[in-house]
Amino acid sequence: MASGTRLLDKIAIITGSSDGIGRAIALRYAAEGAYVVCADLMPESRAKTKDGEELKPTHEVLDEKYPAASGRSFSRRSIFIKTDVSIDADVKALVSACVKEYGRLDIMVNNAGIGPNYNHDPALRLHETPEYSWDRIMGVNGKGVWLGCTAQMLAQEPPSTGDRGWIVNTASVMGLVGIQCGSAYSASKGAVVNLTRAVALEYGANRIHVNAIAPGFVQTPLLEDLAPHDSEDPNVQGIRASFTAKQPFEYRFARVEEVASVAVFLASAEASFVTGHTLPVDGGYLAQ
Numbered sequence: 001m002a003s004g005t006r007l008l009d010k011i012a013i014i015t016g017s018s019d020g021i022g023r024a025i026a027l028r029y030a031a032e033g034a035y036v037v038c039a040d041l042m043p044e045s046r047a048k049t050k051d052g053e054e055l056k057p058t059h060e061v062l063d064e065k066y067p068a069a070s071g072r073s074f075s076r077r078s079i080f081i082k083t084d085v086s087i088d089a090d091v092k093a094l095v096s097a098c099v100k101e102y103g104r105l106d107i108m109v110n111n112a113g114i115g116p117n118y119n120h121d122p123a124l125r126l127h128e129t130p131e132y133s134w135d136r137i138m139g140v141n142g143k144g145v146w147l148g149c150t151a152q153m154l155a156q157e158p159p160s161t162g163d164r165g166w167i168v169n170t171a172s173v174m175g176l177v178g179i180q181c182g183s184a185y186s187a188s189k190g191a192v193v194n195l196t197r198a199v200a201l202e203y204g205a206n207r208i209h210v211n212a213i214a215p216g217f218v219q220t221p222l223l224e225d226l227a228p229h230d231s232e233d234p235n236v237q238g239i240r241a242s243f244t245a246k247q248p249f250e251y252r253f254a255r256v257e258e259v260a261s262v263a264v265f266l267a268s269a270e271a272s273f274v275t276g277h278t279l280p281v282d283g284g285y286l287a288q
Contacts (some may be wrong), residue, residue, distance in 0.1 A: 004269045008033035009069075011102040013094060015039045015085050015148060016112030019046055020171060020220030023126045024256035025056045025109055025263045030066040030077055032264055034107065037098045038062075039083040059245040077200045085112045085144030104156050105268045110148035110192075111170040113141045114220055115185045123181035134184045138163060141188030142195075145169050149199050153208050162207055166267040169196050173282050176214055189214075193278045199231060200276030209275045211266045216282030217243040219253040247283030 016022035017038035043057035062078035083094045153165035175189025200210035227239040244251045
């Protein structure tokens with residue numbers, strides 16, 4: 001894992017941090033010097049090691065690998081706060097816990113998201129999609145990001161650089177193009193893309209940077225829910241093959257670390273004049 005000082009002493013909240021992209025971002029942020037508040041429904045990861053063992057919770061890994069710097073008032077590199085991002089009170093409590101522990105909030109990564117689970121619900125066209133499925137996906141992916149964008153930064157004094165904060169939202173290539181039998185997911189991620197633009201315009205004068213990442217198909221627990229890699233079902237194997245065929249760079253799934261690298265850039269001084277954009281990390285998917 002790369003390490004450095006690009007986010008030295010920055011305070012970050014990362015939602016959806018227990019698994020997948022969120023976990024990778026948390027690990028990379030800590031490696032770059034940030035203090036990280038991990039937020040999710042539970043601290044435990046659903047993923048396992050190659051030997052089938054459970055992974056340690058993200059915040060515990062960060063504390064072990066990147067202890068808090070000596071001489072600082074912070075005793076921990078990371079803490080965990082249970083959070084349902086679709087509930088306003090939970091998000092406010094999350095931000096309050098961050099400020100209580102670390103004094104401020106510099107980077108808000110609105111990463112938590114869900115998609116259709118075809119193990120439980122069949123692939124449905126719009127007129128077949130139940131209302132509860134639409135509400136569930138829009139509540140987390142859309143409202144959750146909206147609530148996260150309201151957090152803290154205007155209420156605190158900016159650091160010496162004058163930049164009040166950085167917001168990084170996780171969208172998807174499916175928010176930039178349509179997807180069959182996934183209308184709620186596509187609509188929710190499209191909402192993230194345009195919300196990112198709007199918030200960037202509203203708060204540019206306050207020097208709050210607002211950008212999004214649009215991953216393509218990434219090897220994550222969310223992908224495993226959709227199409228398990230070890231499935232012997234020819235239909236599932238066909239789904240996985242169709243996904244990688246759409247990503248011409250090596251025709252493979254992205255690695256979570258590749259997405260995390262972009263999240264570092266968008267929260268760093270290197271992106272000082274970048275705001276309102278959605279950056280695809282898709283192996284060429286959208287170039288076709």
